[in-house]
Amino acid sequence: MGVRVNSVVNKLFELLRPLAKSNKYQLVYSQCKEGVTSLFVNKCNYTYYQIVFLQYITFYASIQLDIYMGEVGDIVLKDDVYADSYYYYKSKMKKKNQLEKKPQRHTNNQFNRSSRDSRTTTSNTHIIFNRPKN
Numbered sequence: 001m002g003v004r005v006n007s008v009v010n011k012l013f014e015l016l017r018p019l020a021k022s023n024k025y026q027l028v029y030s031q032c033k034e035g036v037t038s039l040f041v042n043k044c045n046y047t048y049y050q051i052v053f054l055q056y057i058t059f060y061a062s063i064q065l066d067i068y069m070g071e072v073g074d075i076v077l078k079d080d081v082y083a084d085s086y087y088y089y090k091s092k093m094k095k096k097n098q099l100e101k102k103p104q105r106h107t108n109n110q111f112n113r114s115s116r117d118s119r120t121t122t123s124n125t126h127i128i129f130n131r132p133k134n
Contacts, residue, residue: 012049013052016049016052016053016056017056017080019053019056020053020056020057020059020060021056021060021077025039025057026057026060026061026064029057029058029061030061039054039057059083059087060077060083062087063076063077063083063086063087064077066086066090072086
């Protein structure tokens with residue numbers, strides 16, 4: 001009995017991923033985010049499989065956004081291993097960037113008043129508009 005249940009669960013997971021990657025469900029997902037339609041009949045209390053499906057849809061929506069922005073090629077969608085690898089790489093780079101941008105903590109006695117007043121604040125919004133160099 002346990003082996004049969006595991007094979008059914010594995011088969012279900014094999015079906016969820018291609019569905020989430022499909023253009024049809026990506027379109028439905030984008031419409032759901034705008035509040036136009038609903039992906040599921042139930043509005044809350046999602047089942048485990050619905051949550052997994054939503055995670056896959058979000059995963060592929062993020063990859064497709066990166067493709068449209070030119071950060072990665074569409075070859076990533078050709079194979080699940082490529083998609084997983086790219087997403088792993090992206091998460092590692094995000095963590096690395098967060099650690100680099102994290103300001104160092106200084107105690108008040110490390111700065112004298114004149115150096116604190118002479119510091120200028122700069123806007124980091126220009127970073128958003130710069131494309132990564134290839």
